[in-house]
Every structure is written in C-alpha cells, then in structure tokens.
Amino acid sequence: MSTVDTFGRPIRDLRISVTDRCNFRCVYCMPKEVFGRGYRFMDRKELLTFEEIERLARAFVANGVEKVRITGGEPLLRRDLEVLIERLVAIGGLDVALTTNGTLLPQKAEALRAAGLNRVTVSLDSLDDETFRAMNDVGFPVARVLEGIDAAASAGLAVKVNAVVKRGVNDDQILDLARHFHGSGHILRYIEYMDVGGTNGWRLDDVVPAAEVVATVDAELPLEPADENYRGEVARRWRFRDGGGEIGVIASVTQPFCGDCTRSRISAEGRLYTCLFASVGHDLRAVVRGGADDAELHDFIARIWGRRSDRYSEIRSSRTAELPRVEMSYIGG
Template structure:
C-alpha cells in the first residue's frame, strides 16, 4: 500500500521531530518568553518512532530527517539513529541541528548510521549571532561544523534570510561557502515564528537573493530535483572555486506541486505540511495496541487528504497555531 495523496504525489521522505526543546532562542522560530515544553511521557519513545518509521518505509518512504526543536537535545539520540539504520529499505538518515551538541557526538552519530547533517547558521558575525539566537554560542557552532567534517558527515548550512537583519551577508556566505566547500542554503523567512511577528516586508525573496548573488559572481543553475525544496546554483567567484548555493523559496515560489514529504511530530502525529492546521494522531493508536496493518491504514488515510498546497500567498491563509520549534523544522 504505497503512500499516495489524492493529487497523485507519492511520499518518499519523512521528517521526524524527536523533541520540541531547544537550547537556542532564534527570533524566526522560538518565542522570547517562557515555553510549556511537552512532558516526556507525551513524546514518542525511540522504539515507537522506529516502529512507525518501519511501517512507512514499507509503504515507500526512502529518506528520514531527524529534527526538533533541537534533536541533539534529546538524550542518547545516537541510539535512535542505530535503530533506524536497521530498517531495511531506508536509504538515508539525515539531521537538522543547530550544531551546539555536535563536537562530542558527530563521530558516534556517523558510526550509528547518520548520513548527513544540515547545520543552522544565520550569520558569520559573532555579535549578530547573539542577537539572532539569544545565545553566545557562535564558536561552539563552528566547532560543531568542524566536528561533522572530521567525522566524515556531509554538511549543508541553513541560513534564514531576514530583511534588515542579516540580508547583507549573502555575499559573505557565498565567499565562505567557496572557502570551506560547504553548500549554503538560503531560506526565506516563514510565518512560523513563536512571537508571531512575521511580516511579508521582512521576506527577502528568492529573486532578490539571486540578484545579490549575481553582484558577487556568476550564477549558474544546477539541475534540480523538483521534489527538493532548494533550488541549487553554482556561484563563480573571482579567484575561488565555485560555491554551491541553494535557495528555499517557500514563500515566494513554493514547491507544493512536487512535495513528497510528510512529518511525524514529537508527540506522534502525522502532519502533511509545515503550514498544516490539522494533525493526525498515531500515538493513541500505537499505545492502545493497534497492529501494524491498522497503523498503516491510519497513515495512508492521513496522507490521502494532504492538501494541494499551502496558502501563504492567498487571502484565506491561516497561520498554524504551532511555531517552527513545535513542528519540526
């Protein structure tokens, strides 16, 4: 029973949030005030995550990405990676992380079966890092990037671009990407911040980012998989090797037509889109003794009603009640 929605899209990718907790307070994600974290008993156990993932791999899922909150904030996360790596038919296990906990864990994660990491880094300036994240952890994140490199983990850098905040660093990031060999992905600012201060005027669009890239070098499109969120470009810089730059244009040029991913929240719910306003509970079924066939049917029904696309650019758009950290970035 393949995972197919009513618009004919086949689901191949699963994003798994393992916790809503995070040790950063990024302005585009976390609220500034106190947060009511999910109680531990509401989180899926590693064994429950593995069981649900195995069912979905049997239905066609090929790639898994672990997210949070901050996934490495959850205790003994390498054990989950080892459990998932034992699922026959799962081709890759990646992770999106802020990088803080990577220095002591990168090698163990690689040995457990992690295949790559995306590390959030929204600025190359220490003072601005503190302003964006609320934490003076710039050096620690850079150590995390070095640790991932040393462990042989392919690294991509995620940078959320916000107008009059860090958009003046697009050229700096391109030069840094050329120097380090890391792919950098610029992400449009999305209406998923905890304090709900998002405003369209602060979105630096993909078109604008491309124009800024053209100011620093030649820009050549790379062949893209339409089901991937990032549009890839090779940026040629004077006296340097080309930089690989991705742009994720979720707001201005959404890729919904080709979306082949779903999300499993930390509390065990299927979520068909970052901007979904409803979720589908699997934890209750799981903990009430449902067999795999019953769970597979519930998953298939949830996927079938995946909507055609989010409505950010239409008047009827409703902002999700959850912020990014509680969904899984």
C-alpha cells in the same frame, strides 16, 4: 508502491521531531517572549520512545518514504540520540539525516557517524557574531557553531548549512556567508523567512526574495542553475561557475513548490502533519499505544496521506494570514 495524495504527490520524505526543547530562542522559531520562563515543555512520557519512532518509520517506509530527517527543537538534546539513528539506519534502504543548531556536534559527531549517520544540516543565520547572538537570543557565539561544523566534517559527515534570511536583520550577511562556504565542500542554503506558526511576528515585508539572494551572490561569485537532484527537492540549486561548490535557495513564499511537495512531519508528541503550515495533526501516538498492528498502522497513515490536499504556499493570502498553524519548534521546519 508509494501512497499518493489527492494531487498525485507521493509520500517520500518524513521529518521526525524528537523533542520540543531547544537551547536557542531563535526569533523566527522559539521567540523568548513566548517560550520563556514558565512555558510548559513536554514531559518525557509524552514523547515518542525510540521503539515507537522506529515502528512508525517502518510503517512510513512501507507507504513509500525513502528519506527520514531527525529534527526538534534541538534533536541533540534528546539523550542517546545515536541509538535512534542506529535503529533507523538498520531499517535498510533509508536515507537518514539530521538537522541541528550545531552546538553539541563537537561532543556528538563521532557517535552519530559511528551509528551510521551520513550527513547533517546545521543552522547558521549569520557570520557576524553580534547579529548571530541576537538572532539565537541566548548569546551563543558564531565560533562555536563553526566548531560544530568542523567536528561534523572531521567525523566524516557531509554538511549542509541553512541560513534563514530576514530583511533588516541579516540580509547584509548574504554575501559573507557565500564567501565563507565557497570552496569549503559544504552546501549553503538560504531560506526565505516563512510564516510558520503564530509567534514569530511574520510580515511579508521581512522576506528577502530568493531571486534577490541569488542576484546578490551572483554579482561577486557568478552562478549557473543546476538541475534538481530528485522530484520534490525544496531547494533550487545554483553552482558556482568557478567550481567552488553550490548554493541553494528555499523560496516557499515567492516561488511556492507545493505541487511537488512529498514531505510529512511527525511532531515531538507523535502527531502527523501533512504540511509545514498545517493547523491540525493526526494522533499517531494514540494509534501506536492503542495496540494497532503493523497493517493497521500502515493503513492509518495511507488514509491520512491519501486525503491530503495541502497547498498553503500556493494560496497564501489575506485569507490564510489568520489561520492557526503549528509552531515550527514542534515539527522542526
């Protein structure tokens, strides 16, 4: 039986960050002026081990979790990540996925597939090389991310592509992205620019509403709404009327979905966050390393989720603007 929070929301989805490091410095996640030279990233001993992650995953499954997504930072920077994937797949009955910037997929896709991974989500915010280089802020070219997507598909991995849309930066790329992935077999999802963390300079004026994104695509590639796949799915789905696949829009700013949110998140150092916009995490690493048995670990997680009352996106206002929030680079979005 699933553990539920104070609003009756079950705990179904778990996102696990395996590193706080990334080879990009995307302006909405790890801006260079903050995460630049001199910033102290975590020592290896501070990170959860693969054994600890597996144990936590089993405790979450016992509380009702059905899907685990591995995130970062950039998760493929974590050495031998395919070993962890294999451990999680072996739990059984668990949907295991991975979010990546795609840079290392040409080298890692085959090993990930062999470990049992079935699907990846690749971040790609623009097909215009100059724009993309500016957004990742390390000069990484679009072509090499596209090579990573091709490598994943060739290895047999299903691919979704996430694009964060920011007004005046890459909103002119909405249609180009739709054209490129139309008929490709890959699902493109547009994400409203969100006020995660405190370092990305978020302003409401920078947000391109999901309704505008859909209208832009629909004007050339007609769309029709599609039913959600499951309760708590964050993306609203739209099918191309000509059968060329689908897109999704994730609209946590203009169309909050807190009421059906089933996601929990573990940061790279093992803190449990019950909301993407949370300011306080609960130290799972201390519980695991403190000698708790499986029953105690299960109950600790159940108590935290059972007290959960988060609904930040529904109450977003001037009152919430100055609240401290965990950075996206620690919990993977």
